[in-house]
Amino acid sequence: MFVPSQLSLSLDNDSHHPLHVQIYFGIRDAILSGRIAPQTKLPSTRALAEMWSVSRSTVVLAFENLTAEGYLQSQMGSGTFTCELQPDRFLRVDGKLPTKKDLPPKDRRPIELSKRGQQMLGQYQMRRQLVDQPHPFRPGVSALETFPIAIWRRLTSRRWRSMSSSSLVQNEPFGFRPLREEIARHLRVSRDVHCEADQVVVVSSTQHALALIAQVLIDPGDPVWIEDPGYLRAQFSLSAAGATLIPVPIDAEGFNLEAARRANPNARLAYVTPSHQYPLGAVMSLSRRLEMLEWANRENGCIIEDDYISEYRYAGRPSTALQGLDELGRVLYLGTFSKVFSPALRLGYLVLPPSLLEAFQAERSLVDRGPSYFDQAVLSDFLKEGYFDQHIRKMRTLYSDRRQTLQNAIKANLEGFMEIGANDAGMHVLGWLPPGISDVSVTTLLAEHGIMAPPLSHYCLRPHERGALLLGFTGYAEERLVRTVELMSDILRQEYPSRFGQAGE
Amino acid sequence: MFVPSQLSLSLDNDSHHPLHVQIYFGIRDAILSGRIAPQTKLPSTRALAEMWSVSRSTVVLAFENLTAEGYLQSQMGSGTFTCELQPDRFLRVDGKLPTKKDLPPKDRRPIELSKRGQQMLGQYQMRRQLVDQPHPFRPGVSALETFPIAIWRRLTSRRWRSMSSSSLVQNEPFGFRPLREEIARHLRVSRDVHCEADQVVVVSSTQHALALIAQVLIDPGDPVWIEDPGYLRAQFSLSAAGATLIPVPIDAEGFNLEAARRANPNARLAYVTPSHQYPLGAVMSLSRRLEMLEWANRENGCIIEDDYISEYRYAGRPSTALQGLDELGRVLYLGTFSKVFSPALRLGYLVLPPSLLEAFQAERSLVDRGPSYFDQAVLSDFLKEGYFDQHIRKMRTLYSDRRQTLQNAIKANLEGFMEIGANDAGMHVLGWLPPGISDVSVTTLLAEHGIMAPPLSHYCLRPHERGALLLGFTGYAEERLVRTVELMSDILRQEYPSRFGQAGE
Secondary structure: OOOHHHHOOOOOOOOOOOHHHHHHHHHHHHHHOOOOOOOOEOOOHHHHHHHHOOOHHHHHHHHHHHHHOOOEEEEOOOEEEEOOOOHHHHHHHOOOOHHHOOOOOOOOOOOOOOHHHHHHHHHHHHHHHHHHOOOOOOOOOOOHHHOOHHHHHHHHHHHHHOOOHHHHOOOOOOOOHHHHHHHHHHHHHHHOOOOOHHHEEEEOOHHHHHHHHHHHHOOOOOEEEEEEOOOHHHHHHHHHOOOEEEEEEEEOOEEOHHHHHHHOOOOOEEEEOOOOOOOOOOOOOHHHHHHHHHHHHHHOOEEEEEOOOOOOEOOOOOOOOHHHHOOOOOEEEEEEOOOOOOOOOOOEEEEOOHHHHHHHHHHHHHHOOOOOHHHHHHHHHHHHOOHHHHHHHHHHHHHHHHHHHHHHHHHHHHOOOOEEOOOOEOOEEEEEOOOOOOHHHHHHHHHHOOOOOOEHHHHOOOOOOOOEEEEEOOOOOHHHHHHHHHHHHHHHHHHOHHHHOOOOO | OOOHHHHOOOOOOOOOOOHHHHHHHHHHHHHHOOOOOOOOEOOOHHHHHHHHOOOHHHHHHHHHHHHHOOOEEEEOOOEEEEOOOOHHHHHHHOOOOHHHOOOOOOOOOOOOOOHHHHHHHHHHHHHHHHHHOOOOOOOOOOOHHHOOHHHHHHHHHHHHHOOOHHHHOOOOOOOOHHHHHHHHHHHHHHHOOOOOHHHEEEEOOHHHHHHHHHHHHOOOOOEEEEEEOOOHHHHHHHHHOOOEEEEEEEEOOEEOHHHHHHHOOOOOEEEEOOOOOOOOOOOOOHHHHHHHHHHHHHHOOEEEEEOOOOOOEOOOOOOOOHHHHOOOOOEEEEEEOOOOOOOOOOOEEEEOOHHHHHHHHHHHHHHOOOOOHHHHHHHHHHHHOOHHHHHHHHHHHHHHHHHHHHHHHHHHHHOOOOEEOOOOEOOEEEEEOOOOOOHHHHHHHHHHOOOOOOEHHHHOOOOOOOOEEEEEOOOOOHHHHHHHHHHHHHHHHHHOHHHHOOOOO
16 A cells, blocks of 8 residues: 655755656656555545645646656556556666756757858858848749639639548659649640650759759769859759759850869769759850750760749740750759749649659658649649640730830939840849949848849859849839839939949930 | 852751751851851741751741840741841850761760669668558558548638738748647647747658758768667658768667767767657656756757657657757757648648757758648648647547557467557557567568568668567558458468467467
């Protein structure tokens, strides 16, 4: 029979350990030392709480831990009993109760970040202002007001009406099969990509695709050629995945392969944006494309083709995809739906060469399962029923108008100061600054007035000779673009009056 | 005036290059060499197709590439013209037309995988059979038939009815704020986790959370303590992210900290499953928990607490989270909704110590944006309106029954051969085999008869002394479990007749 005095605990309100922890150790010690025999019925938590002058919930908490660990057992209707201890199980617990230890040190040293963690933090602190604000001219922002909410809602309800528990089974590591079929069809028709649904992997974003690729194809420290200037998130993803980035300059034909070979002949992976180099806008020439493929074939290399913005060419048909010229399976082709709809929809795709299917199946099955099934199902209907093509056409007109308005406003207000590149694609206009003026200072100056215009320098791994601003136009109504250009012009005329000489009064 | 003879091309049907590429180079060469002057009107694609005896679409394709690259310009209603070339832009194109080069080699060497890619492929090939098949006793499979489709459908429609374009803006890097508030509330109430919504990061899965953590806290090659045996996907994720895994044995109190220190005293990150060690089921004792925290405080370490299965304890209340004891912010706490609902819903969470918030904001903003907004919105309503708690209670009863049935069937059919551990939580039962019998051989034998029962060895980084099978019960109806145990018993009695002596006839 259990006698409460066997559990006379000296509880200490000032102890480092909370009361329930002290009670836990007190009872456990009594059990382990044999002071309380197995199968002994304990007093109620209420009685113990009174005896120890603590709240009942404190005792309950201690009991719960002891029960979870097998010291106590609660028997419905008859109370709580000590358990028969299995000696082999509990033998090694004895004699090292941490109550006998010194208190752990209480100093709060910061948790150390990894080198890559520190690098990301630094990049973020430098760019936060530019990353977080949805003001003009932040680039890459979709015209969210055009998101086809009514259609999407209807397709969503329809999908859910026909949803059964068997449709929740996800055993396709590359994603929802009907969506992959629609993506393959779309890419064959509109981008001349050679692919079947089997080769299509549904991903949540370009960064997601790059992380997957990096894990399968490179080891930490391996060199990867990357466009400079280039897409920041691609740089971050590849370097976070362990790649050593080798910056490669861009010329009029796009990625400069000769310079790449000089910079590091050992790279076996190249990241390129041939349709519309980000952010300069160069279209990779056909001859350069063929050279790239020849390099890949000769040197056993792979090319990541990020066709991020193929949908937004405003004049003529976009050049066909590099992937479509690849006869030996050396190109991994990426695209995203975030730019077309909204980043709220986290869906994109990766088209693999057939020889890599099994390795990526392994990766997807073991360490990654891909994005939400529900969104994939709705998007597949959206593509299949032609809404996607409709939406693209509508957006293309809207963006083309916004781009024209922005260009006209810049010409009208900033002639002689800012020069506009001749791109006819993409989601931003590149505004070149007069030689000698730092784009970073201009960006900082404009940010003080609430205008967001990232400097080209932020996209460069090595210094770029002439400064420019990235002026996104897709997410902002025309009158807002005009107003913001006028404000920008006022600010710049005040700061750099001498540079407006030519076009001035 | 343009004379067609200036474009007399010698097209070669047997060339390595397709006809449209040969035409592209022919015209480009004529323009670059000055044989065709700028502003020259070209014949129609139809006329050229006839002249060269190729299909019109071949000429169109060549024209499109030339237009995209700025050599040709199409003027609405009046035809296609050569462009004024900007010398600086095209200067460097001359003289290196790849038509004059040797053909690239056509041998098809396999693309080389990275070491980690090869490792994943090997793991996958070894386990594919076990990963892909949804047969009993595959562990970790939810009872999909219980997914609350009707409620989910209703919440989805309601969300979409009130959806506006402004709700598509995603500027919270950690995820949809109302969902994060619900998760924080749920964890405070049911798991004694100390957290506010600010600390909650919505992720798509545990693997996703581990990849995020690894990037911020470790560099490639850094040692990380990991439970052995342990959760396979955690091993894969951490090692794919560059960690050097240090296997740490499990004893009756869980993760053996002393052995961990002996194995590698330099590790600063530990991955543990204290509530119910996966797959052995040990509950980490309170004293071990306190030792772990003391280690973290003293040595500037971090603990990843994966509370993957806290919801599925069938007797008593689950032990409280290790995170709840952490006063100095050393624990990163993980959980998932995939186990409760279905992997089709890709949602889970990571609770950060306050000191790491900024570093993870940097990572999420720069290289990762998190899962679908739409699912997050619906899940937040599901939690807020109490459906989640209801669902958990229902599932707990269902799983508890299935578990009891499985255990009874094993006792009735395999007494003396298979011994069952005493866990009262989780999604599988551990069936220990007689000493000397290899669990891998038993798994292979059962697989031949369509029964899927992964061997404990597959979860071990170093050899384990006694073999066992993981027998998942959550995804299968009771009669199916009984039938499968009976079949398993027949197979094993035939293969190992002498081992059934005791309980035999």
